[in-house]
Amino acid sequence: MKPKVRLYVEQPLGAAQQVPLTREQAHYLFAVMRLGPGAQVALFNGRDGQWAAEVVEAGKRGGTLRCVDATAPQVLPPDLWLVFAPIKKARTDFIVEKAVEMGVRRIVPVQTAFTNSERIRQDRLQAHAVEAAEQCGATFVPEVADLLRLDQLLADWPEGRQLMFCDETRAGRSSVLTDGLAAAPWAVLIGPEGGFSDAERARLAGLDLAHPVxxxxxxxxxxxxxxxxxxxxxxxxxDWT
Amino acid sequence: MKPKVRLYVEQPLGAAQQVPLTREQAHYLFAVMRLGPGAQVALFNGRDGQWAAEVVEAGKRGGTLRCVDATAPQVLPPDLWLVFAPIKKARTDFIVEKAVEMGVRRIVPVQTAFTNSERIRQDRLQAHAVEAAEQCGATFVPEVADLLRLDQLLADWPEGRQLMFCDETRAGRSSVLTDGLAAAPWAVLIGPEGGFSDAERARLAGLDLAHPVxxxxxxxxxxxxxxxxxxxxxxxxxDWT
Structure with a gap:
């Protein structure tokens, strides 16, 4: 039977590996989901694929699982970053969730000239990414980077990483994506709702690797x-092909 | 100068046409957005394109605008329906908003075997569609249909309307979309999060016009x-080409 619960853990996973639970995990499995000893749980840690594990010990403040079978291989999403300007809280949460479901390797919140968000709760967004991975069946959890300024990110742009950017106020072609750059690392940059500033546009235009779409x-x-x-x-x- | 406010109205729009405002519209324009006589507003009604209008009279319970110039032609989105099973309230609202931004002609909420939503607030969803159209610059507002059962919808499926359906638990090819069906009317059906029932799957499989993706x-x-x-x-x- 397919386990009903899919849980991200930080411990290594492998044959007969014991996995101690945190208080929160124990609460979720035993109080919320009402699992007991012998119940099956699907586990992943972002490195060792997915394992079916069984509840060995169920307590109020902790517990132990034991890995039984490997049930899915470790799969990395493509080497794609999502770079975006955080907006209102609910929509920022959604963007992180969607990025995980859609399959990205890294989530990079940036501050642009027309973004008023000066800080993000990186830990909250990272927890959202974990939840989204639990939900969507992925074995990988993208890292949510700390907020940094877009001009700084572009000034230090990694060599060879292609950048597809979407600017609502500017035309672009979607055909750039067929130019034979499949093997390259990529990033998708979503413009802020207020658009890019002239300085940001100039910097993007000066970047050989940038493709407007x-x-x-x-x-x-x-x-x-x-x-x-x-x-x-x-x-x-x-990886949708 | 580009008007900062874009408003959907029901009245006809045309040169020198006067547009009386409802109490809610007056409150929004004059109390929330603090516009006064002479201020410009962009108007659309889903039929007559977009017009720049000017505030003629601003009151607490009403007011009047007058159309000045046609600023964008009426544009219909492609003849595409979005058919989906309503889920939790916030996500249903999002789906309606997204459907408008993405460009569909009609939004059709359906009840499937594994949907527990037995009713929707059609008026609320329609108001969401209006807001999304105001926001995204569209001159058209898709109609949100009343909730009906998926098996009934499929039993009366309109002749010639192609159906692209997305079933998370089933494989499909995205290449079906290049089969030269560009001129046909279409619908996109999003499966419920619990998947389709066997009976629904059988009905979809029996529909010549259905394409799994x-x-x-x-x-x-x-x-x-x-x-x-x-x-x-x-x-x-x-219309993204």
Whole structure:
């Protein structure tokens, strides 16, 4: 029977490996999900694939699982970053969740000239990424980076990483994605809802690796644009083929 | 100067046309947005394109605008329906918003075997569609249909309307979309998060016009799947080219 619960843990997973639970995990498994000794749980840790594990000990403040069988191999998403300007809390949470489901390797929140978000709760966003991975069946959890300024990110842009950027106020072609850059590392940059500043535009225009892409005739909110742009990338260059 | 406010109204729009405001519209324009006589507002009604209008009279319980110039032509989105099973309230609202931004002609909530939603607030969802259209620059507002049962919808499926369906538990090819069906009316059906029932699957399999499509190796939530599927459709057959 397929386990009903899928849980991310930090411990190593392997044949007969014991996995001690934190208080929160024990509460979730035994109080919320009402599992008891012998029940099966699917585990992943972002490195060792997915394992079926069985509850060995169930307590109020902790417990132990034991790995039984490897049930899915470790799968990395493509080497794709999602770079975006955080907006209102709920939509930022959504963007992180969507990035995990869509399959990215790293989530990079940036502050742009027209973003008023000066800080993010990196730990909260990372926890969201974990939850999304538990939910969507992925064996990998993308790292959520700390907020940094877009101009700094672009000034130190990694050599060879292609950048697809979506600027609502500017035309672009989606065909750039078929230019034979499938093997390269990539990033998708979602413009802030207020658009890029002139200085940001100039910097992007000066970046050889940057490819403007259009996302249709209507203005998309940032969370919609993130899913649309990642779809475009995944069906052309990613793991949706 | 570009008007900062974009408002959907029901009245006809045309040169020198006067547009009386409802109490809610007056409150929004004059109390919330603090506009006064002479201020410009962009108007659309889903039929007559977009007009720049000017505030003629601003009152607490009403007011009047007058159309000045036509600023954008009326544009219909492609003849595409989004059919989906309503889920939790916030995600249903998101799906309606996203459908408008992505460009569909009609939004059709359906009840499936594994959906527990027995009713929707059609008026609330329609108001969401209006807000999304105001926000995304569209001149058209898709109609949100009343909730009906998926098996009934499929039993009366309109002749010639192609159906792209996304079933998380079943494989599909995205290449069906290049089969030269660009001129046909279409619908995109997003499966419920619990999947389709066997009976629903059998009915879909029996429908000549139905095309299963895969959305990558991870399980997408319904709202993510809606945006991804609409992106796939729009870049292949729609108005994103």
């Amino acid at each position: 259009a996302l249709g005739p209507r203005i998309l909110r940032a969370d919609t644009a993130a899913v649309a742009a990642l779809t475009l990338w995944q069906i052309t260059l990613g | 895969a959305l990558g190796p991870r399980i997408l939530r319904a709202d993510t799947a809606a945006v991804a599927a609409l992106t796939l459709w729009q870049i292949t057959l729609g």
